[in-house]
Structures are given as structure tokens and as C-alpha cells.
Amino acid sequence: MAESQSNAPLRAPAGAPTSGVIHVRTRLAADFTVIANALVQRRGSAVTVGVAAYILSLPDGAPVRIDALCEHFTEGEILISRALRELEADGYLERRRERGLGGVLRTRTFFYDVPRGEEPEPPVPPSPPRPRRSGPSPRKPEGTALCRGQAHAKRITAALEAVHSEADLRSKLTALGYPESIVEVYKTGGSLGFTFSVPEAGPCITGMLTSPVKVEAHGHHMEGGCMEPKGGH
Incomplete structure (x- = not known):
């Protein structure tokens, strides 16, 4: 009976270090995200780094509210909320309050691949066209x-x-x-x-x-x- 063959390399490639991790890299052409080492090697909470990497992998317009993140991660609201605050304090995340149609306030979330201050501010989204009649304002309590x-x-x-x-x-x-x-x-x-x-x-x-x-x-x-x-x- 023929001996089974393994596709795994039998030895480390020439020039590889004698200890520590040896990377086996694959060149990707799609479905990948470029993340700065400063972020993925950030000291502190692994949850914070994981949340940042996940947000960077999302397309523009994806919801990143705490409840939306909790649906993806197994960590609860407290850890997710703490991660967002740490990212905001580090300059990776920014939340802006804007007044939209009908005077309704909303939050716009910006996420930076490098902290704010190291690159120019992102362009502010254009204001939506004004309707002929204003939409309803938030209902007043009675x-x-x-x-x-x-x-x-x-x-x-x-x-x-x-x-x-x-x-x-x-x-x-x-x-x-x-x-x-x-x-x-x-x-x-x-x-x-x-x-x-x-x-x-x-x-x-x-x-x-x-x-x-x-x-x-x-x-x-x-x-x-x-x-x-x-x-x-």
C-alpha cells in the first residue's frame, strides 16, 4: 500500500528564525482589509483591537451602533462600549452630531485607519437637498x-x-x-x-x-x- 503524502512543509524555509512564529502568507486579490500595525499591535484590550479591525472591514454605511456590534461579537454591551470609547479617545473613531431633514439630530460615525491628526480631516458629507416642506420634528412630550x-x-x-x-x-x-x-x-x-x-x-x-x-x-x-x-x- 502506498504511503500517505502530506502537503504540509517538512521544514521551515531557509532563513527562517529558529524560534517564534513563522508566517505562511497568501497573496489575496479580494476580500481583505489593510490595517496599520500601530492599530493591530496596540497594547491593551484585545476586544478593542478586534472591534477596530471589524469596523475597518465593513463597507461605508454599515451600522456600527453598540447593539449592531453585539449581534456580531459574543462580548456584551459593557466591553463593546468600552472598546468604542478607547478607540474614540485614541483618535480612531469620531462621532459627529448633525441636523438632518426636519431638524432631526443624528450621529455620523467616522472611523480612521490612522488616528486623527496624522492625516487630513475627511470631507464632510454634502448636505441633503432641502425639501419644499420640512419634515416633522421630534414629538414633544405632553x-x-x-x-x-x-x-x-x-x-x-x-x-x-x-x-x-x-x-x-x-x-x-x-x-x-x-x-x-x-x-x-x-x-x-x-x-x-x-x-x-x-x-x-x-x-x-x-x-x-x-x-x-x-x-x-x-x-x-x-x-x-x-x-x-x-x-x-
Whole structure:
């Protein structure tokens, strides 16, 4: 009976190191992503590097909300949210607040293959054409919901007067009973902002850490949610 043959190399190629990893490389012509070594060799959390690599592999327009990333990864919201914050702090991820049709606020997410500051700013997407008639604004809370929202906004405003960093902002909101998992923090015009829906079917709360602090209560957008219409990424 003939001896079985193996396609695996019997020995390392000439000139290969005597220890450590030996790469077996395949030249790819499609379905690959170019990632800088500075990112994939980033010290710290493997989750952060993995999330960054995944986002870079996605086409423009793909959703990268926390819930969308949790559908792909086995890690939960806390680790995914932490990874996004680390990437934002390192300059790889940027979230911009823009006002779209009908005055509806939405978030545009930009992801850089190298940190911001090392390359020119990306071009700002052109503004959509203005319709003849403005679309509906976010619904305003009424009655009990309005009173509840105004009460939340008032207590949050008082608590955030001396807050200037994202860490302090999240800490204060958590202490007030608004868990980190429901709060979306963003930066626009050099100021930190945040938005979330009050637990138990309450109104939306949106605020900016300006001087003075501005916090307001409003209804959900017609597409659903406090921050961004569906498909806004």
C-alpha cells in the first residue's frame, strides 16, 4: 500500500528564525482589509483591537451602533462600549452630531485607519437637498410625560454644572440612576453632549456641557429613538 503524502512543509524555509512564529502568507486579490500595525499591535484590550479591525472591514454605511456590534461579537454591551470609547479617545473613531431633514439630530460615525491628526480631516458629507416642506420634528412630550421629562432635565442640569470630562459625565449620570448602557455620549463643536431615554418608557433627555449646561426633554424621533433615525449610520 502506498504511503500517505502530506502537503504540509517538512521544514521551515531557509532563513527562517529558529524560534517564534513563522508566517505562511497568501497573496489575496479580494476580500481583505489593510490595517496599520500601530492599530493591530496596540497594547491593551484585545476586544478593542478586534472591534477596530471589524469596523475597518465593513463597507461605508454599515451600522456600527453598540447593539449592531453585539449581534456580531459574543462580548456584551459593557466591553463593546468600552472598546468604542478607547478607540474614540485614541483618535480612531469620531462621532459627529448633525441636523438632518426636519431638524432631526443624528450621529455620523467616522472611523480612521490612522488616528486623527496624522492625516487630513475627511470631507464632510454634502448636505441633503432641502425639501419644499420640512419634515416633522421630534414629538414633544405632553402632560405627565412633559412634567416627568422637565423634572429629570432640571436635576441633571444641577448635577452637571461642574462636569467637564466624559468620565465625570458618565459617573454623574450613573449616580443619578441612568445606567451607562442607555447613555450615548458624543462630541460636537468642542463640547460634550449626551442623550438617552428615561427608563420605563420616559421621554428623551438631551444635553450639552456648555456654559451654562443645557439639558432638555423631548419626544422620540418619528423613526424611533432619541439620537438617530434608523439607518442613519
